[in-house]
Amino acid sequence: MVDKEKIRQKIVLSASEIFSRYGFKKTTMEEIAKSLSKGKSSIYYYFHSKEEIFEAVIDHEAQVLKNQLSKVIKSSGDPEQILRKYAKVRMRSFEKLSNYYDAIFNRDLDHFDFIEKQREKYDLMEIAFIRYILWRGVQSEHFNLENTGLAALAVQTALKGLEIPLFWHKRRYGIDARLDAIVDILFYGIVRK
Amino acid sequence: MVDKEKIRQKIVLSASEIFSRYGFKKTTMEEIAKSLSKGKSSIYYYFHSKEEIFEAVIDHEAQVLKNQLSKVIKSSGDPEQILRKYAKVRMRSFEKLSNYYDAIFNRDLDHFDFIEKQREKYDLMEIAFIRYILWRGVQSEHFNLENTGLAALAVQTALKGLEIPLFWHKRRYGIDARLDAIVDILFYGIVRK
DNA sequence: GACTAATCGACCGTTTAGTTCTAAGAAAAT
């Protein structure tokens, strides 16, 4: 036994690439298997179904995203810069974590119940992260907010709005500028005068 | 009658995008039809088969490539610069004309006989183009060559060698440098001392 | 050699996707 978990991870990594290229439906078990130089049926020794592999892929990408964002919010610097950086990192993740975002956005995948859970988990995490940034901003008297929870929701909504054009046509053209613009607008209502 | 040919072109343009995203096999008639807000069977009023659409897409992209390269070789300037530019334009086309290159390279598509013809046509065109550049170089005494036909073949072979890594992993990292290096090497044997 | 871990080819039932057919709406011609 070489360690079942190791191979599971290899499958997840490999499947992740194929899923992100073709999407869930267009990806076949045959392809996943071949990318690992295995027979199709061997994959079923490690996962019960294609759906389960997808779930593992999503989980993995969610973990990666969480780590990235976590690192940003823990970094030192003034809260304004951190919030900017947070938004940028989040948007850039689109390219790498396409399965995760597919799962969050794609209507075709609605029927998977774990997607719904993932969406909730994602929202909660994001709001908590943003709220933490805002809270630190209030503490250090950079921001002037009554209710950080509500403000976090507002910021998250704005960020989500940016995702839609980014998701539909993948090019990032103009997004960085719009991102700055939005964050700027947010700041004019937030930053202490 | 709105003009059948116009709609055929619209189908080719739309199908081109989908093919380049998913490849021939993974692209469905349904998708092509939907992208034009038509029923699947309506497409068959304009094309006999999926394969025929693909053929038209390839032809179209080949035309585009030919025009681009044609413009380069007709441009004025010293032959060395033109050859450099030619190589660069050719490599950059990879991103836009992915179906065409897929047809040229992808082994899975071998069974289509029009692909074979396309490959031949492409090779002949390319060699003629390169030969023309070299010939002009000889005329203007920039190059020193006995046999421009043979030299053209050599240059084309070198360019083809560059395509392979470019095709496999799509990133262009390092390709520009390698391109310059190869052209440089070619020049050391070609340029008049 | 016996036991287990891991792999794979063959196969099954179902779905999908390319293609055909037909009917019918829209537009043009008479």
Add this chain to the structure above:
DNA sequence: ATTTTCTTAGAACTAAACGGTCGATTAGTC
């Protein structure tokens, strides 16, 4: 107004593809 031609698309057909199962087989360990 009616006939004819152009254009569309749903339904039906058929072959292939796909997810998944199973039993047999190989590789590895004690």
